[in-house]
Every structure is written in C-alpha cells, then in structure tokens.
Amino acid sequence: xxxxxxxxxxxxxxxxxxxxxxxxxxxxxxxxxxxxxxxxxxxxxxxxxxxxxxxxxxxxxxxxxxxxxxxxxxxxxxxxxxxxxxxxxxxxxxxxxxxxxxxxxxxxxxxxxxxxxxxxxxxxxxxxxxxxxxxxxxxxxxxxxxxxxxxxxxxxxxxxxxxxxxxxxxxxxxxxxxxxxxxxxxxxxxxxxxxxxxxxxxxxxxxxxxxxxxxxxxxxxxxxxxxxxxxxxxxxxxxxxxxxxxxxxxxxxxxxxxxxxxxxxxxxxxxx
Numbered sequence: 001x002x003x004x005x006x007x008x009x010x011x012x013x014x015x016x017x018x019x020x021x022x023x024x025x026x027x028x029x030x031x032x033x034x035x036x037x038x039x040x041x042x043x044x045x046x047x048x049x050x051x052x053x054x055x056x057x058x059x060x061x062x063x064x065x066x067x068x069x070x071x072x073x074x075x076x077x078x079x080x081x082x083x084x085x086x087x088x089x090x091x092x093x094x095x096x097x098x099x100x101x102x103x104x105x106x107x108x109x110x111x112x113x114x115x116x117x118x119x120x121x122x123x124x125x126x127x128x129x130x131x132x133x134x135x136x137x138x139x140x141x142x143x144x145x146x147x148x149x150x151x152x153x154x155x156x157x158x159x160x161x162x163x164x165x166x167x168x169x170x171x172x173x174x175x176x177x178x179x180x181x182x183x184x185x186x187x188x189x190x191x192x193x194x195x196x197x198x199x200x201x202x203x204x205x206x207x208x209x210x211x212x213x214x215x216x217x218x219x220x221x222x223x224x225x226x227x228x229x230x231x232x233x234x235x236x237x238x239x240x241x242x243x244x245x246x247x248x249x250x251x252x253x254x255x256x257x258x259x260x261x262x263x264x265x266x267x268x269x270x271x272x
Contacts, residue, residue: 009253015040016247022078023239026231034118034202035229036080037236079194080204085117085230087222093163094121094129097225102187102216103204106135107144114203115188115196115213117227123147129185133201139183140215145171149180167220189216 022040029035087097096119098104103115114135121137124130129137129145136144147163161173161180169185190196195211196204206212 009250012250013247013254016243016250020240020243020247023236023243027233027236027240030229030231030233030236032202032229033120033226034085034116035231036082036085036117036198036202037229037231038078038080038198041077041079077194080196080198081230082193083230085227087225088228090224090226092120092122093165093223094123095119095224095226096121096165096169096185097222097227098187098216098219099222099227100216100219102189102219105138105142105186105188105213106131106203107138108135113138114199114205116201116203118202120226138186140169140186141183142186143183145183145185147171147182149173149182165221165223167222169221185221187216187219187221188213190214 019040022038026037029037084099087099098117098119103117104119105113105115107113116131118131120132121129122132124134127146127148129147131137139145161175164172164174165185166172169187171182171185173180173182190206190211190213192206192208192211195206195208197207198204
C-alpha cells in the first residue's frame with residue numbers, strides 16, 4: 001500500500017506539472033488577438049472496484065460494493081475553449097472580428113491552409129488581403145481576396161474608394177458615385193472542434209480527415225474590430241494557486257510514504 005501511495009502521488013504530480021504548463025501558456029497569451037485558451041482533461045489510472053469484507057466478488061454481490069479506487073490520474077488530452085473573446089475597436093478598415101461561430105481560412109505561400117480567429121489583416125503590395133505574417137485570406141469560394149478590381153487603376157481607387165466589409169463578410173468599394181461589390185470573406189467551421197490542433201500563431205488545423213470544414217452559419221463580421229484572447233488573467237492566477245497547493249499536498253504525501261517505507265525496511269532488518 002505504501003508503494004501504491006507513492007505511485008499515485010507521483011502520477012498526480014506529473015499531471016499537475018502538465019496543468020501548470022497549460023496555465024502558463026494561457027497567461028502568456030492574454031493579449032494575443034484571437035487566442036483560445038487551452039484546457040487539460042485527465043483520466044484515472046488503473047481504477048479498481050472496492051467491496052466490503054463481507055462482500056463476495058465471485059458471487060457478484062453488488063450490495064457490498066463501496067465504489068472504486070484509482071492509482072492516480074494522468075493527462076488524457078489537450079483541448080481548446082472556443083468561447084467568444086471580447087471585441088476591441090480599431091482604426092484599420094482591414095481589421096475584422098467574427099462574432100459567433102467560425103474561423104477565417106488562410107493560406108501560406110506554399111499553399112498550406114489553416115484556420116484562425118485573428119482578423120488583424122492588411123493589404124500586400126499586390127493588393128491581396130493577407131495576415132500580418134503574409135498569408136492570404138480566402139473567400140467563400142477558397143480564392144485569394146484581391147482588394148481592387150483588375151480593370152481599375154489601383155492608385156485612383158486608393159485615393160477615392162472607401163472599403164466596407166458587411167456582417168456577412170461581403171467586401172464593397174464605395175465612392176461618391178458608385179458602389180462596387182467585391183469578394184466575400186470566407187468563414188468556416190467544424191463539427192468537432194476538439195479535433196482541431198493548434199500549429200502556432202493562433203492557427204488551427206483538423207487532425208482527422210473526417211472532420212471536414214463546414215460553412216459557418218451563426219456569425220457576423222464586425223469591421224474595425226478585433227477579437228481579444230478569451231484567457232482571463234484572474235482565473236488563470238487562481239488556477240495557478242490551486243495547482244501549486246495541490247502539488248504541495250502531494251509532495252507531503254510522497255514524503256510521508258517515503259518515511260513509512262523507510263521505517264518498514266528498518267523494522268524488517270531488525271526482525272532478521
């Protein structure tokens with residue numbers, strides 16, 4: 001039983017170290033646009049049924065069933081909380097935020113696709129809508145979005161045209177005399193968000209080929225807005241304190257069991 005106690009405490013301490021890493025990452029990204037906080041899920045290790053001394057497992061005597069005992073816990077998987085973050089107003093017409101479900105679909109120079117909630121966009125030298133890292137923003141038809149029609153003079157349009165992005169993602173160029181409809185920013189979603197894997201810079205990709213993208217429905221695009229991180233400093237600090245206290249308690253369990261084991265060994269030597 002002493003060895004079992006040591007093993008259970010050790011597994012718990014490793015799990016708490018994993019949790020502390022998760023909390024540290026959430027705290028480090030409280031000011032990252034579009035960041036979604038991560039959460040660890042745990043599972044019991046070697047859970048066994050417990051019966052009272054009068055009960056009989058062989059007879060399936062459930063009347064004496066007391067419950068289960070676990071050998072500790074370990075991290076099962078890492079998931080993200082995709083709840084809505086607060087929206088912050090900006091001055092750039094290329095900044096957009098998703099209010100509701102969905103992700104922006106972006107494509108790097110090598111053609112690799114990923115998904116993000118970070119709508120801090122800009123226009124590159126070729127007049128394409130891109131992320132701050134230079135990745136192309138795709139429209140509802142998976143095409144790169146060009147912010148100026150091909151048959152118009154770019155310099156003239158920059159001087160005289162106003163960019164309007166509607167709640168559906170439709171981009172329009174407005175002047176005093178006309179309104180020119182452009183492409184529509186694509187907003188996509190997934191049926192199983194727990195399958196999404198973060199590849200860095202608030203970008204996600206599905207891990208399973210069966211988890212195909214869907215067209216998001218319950219959303220609205222907000223221009224001149226950015227979605228802030230949904231990680232809360234106060235909550236994460238509380239989690240840090242609780243994790244530290246639990247780790248300290250398990251440290252005491254290890255120390256106590258170690259002392260008991262040492263005493264048992266000493267008694268055994270004396271008995272010889």
